[in-house]
Amino acid sequence: MQFKNIITSEEAFEAFCEEIGKPSELAANKVISSIDAHCEAFIKKSPFLTMASANNNGECDVTPRGDDPGFVHVIDENFLLIPERPGNKRMDSAHNILSNPHVGLLFFIPGLGETLRINGKAHICRDPELLDACLAKGKRPLFGVLVEVKECYIHCAKAFLRSGLWKPESWIDQEERPSVAKMIKAHTEFDKKTEQDIERSLEESYAKRLY
Structure with missing residues (x-):
């Protein structure tokens, strides 16, 4: 199939962005490089996140992770741990992380349109003390995804408003x-x-x- 008007270079896209316009001063300056008290409070109220990863060929996966609010353990301002609960045992994300450690996280709070985005470098962690902090129903995860945080910022609610995702009447x-x-x-x-x-x-x- 032939597609028309495909942008194939950074230069062409930058020229196109002149038509889109520049981000607002608020949007341009909202990224921080560590987990502050506000981000920590958001994470502790979140029961669900998605994690994007890619292998060293750039082939991507996005996987959902969920449990009771606060299931993600904030270690300090630079590190958090996502427990690995039982799943389909494919371990796609773990394999990706071992070949390419960069991940992107998106934290959700039901009913809230804004989400928290965190980008960082991930590691497969089996530290017993850290895993003990992620006990659920008396069971300790076999491993967790340890994320060294590089970027944190709030993403606006426009996608949720357009989709009506949190409105039961739209389901x-x-x-x-x-x-x-x-x-x-x-x-x-x-x-x-x-x-x-x-x-x-x-x-x-x-x-x-x-x-």
Whole structure:
């Protein structure tokens, strides 16, 4: 397929940005290089984040992480630890981090349109004392993602306002939602499992293997 008017150089994009305009003084100066008291308070109220990572070829992943508010352990103004709870065992993010340590985090607080963005350098951490601070339901994570913070800043609420994400009245009805079991069966082409088998497997995993 042929696409028209694709920008392929920094110079061309900079010229295009002249049409967009410059960021406001507030936006241009909002980035800080460490976790201050305001960022720490935001993180402690957040039950959910997404983490972007990439391997050394630049191939990217974004993964969700969630638990009770405060599940991310703020160690000090320069470091935080994200506990690794049980998942699908693919370990995509961990493999990426080992080849390219740069990560981007986006912290959410339900009902709040603004999010907290943190960029930094990540490490796979098995420090027992740090993992003890991330106990959940009596279980200690096997490892955590230790992030050395380089940038922190608030992202505006425009995407949430446009999407109506936090407005229940905008949510589609249950019967209109995509069937995850149907999608998984189609993607895996695994004939030995029916959609009902996959649904039961997911329900069992959610009920018994969260921690």
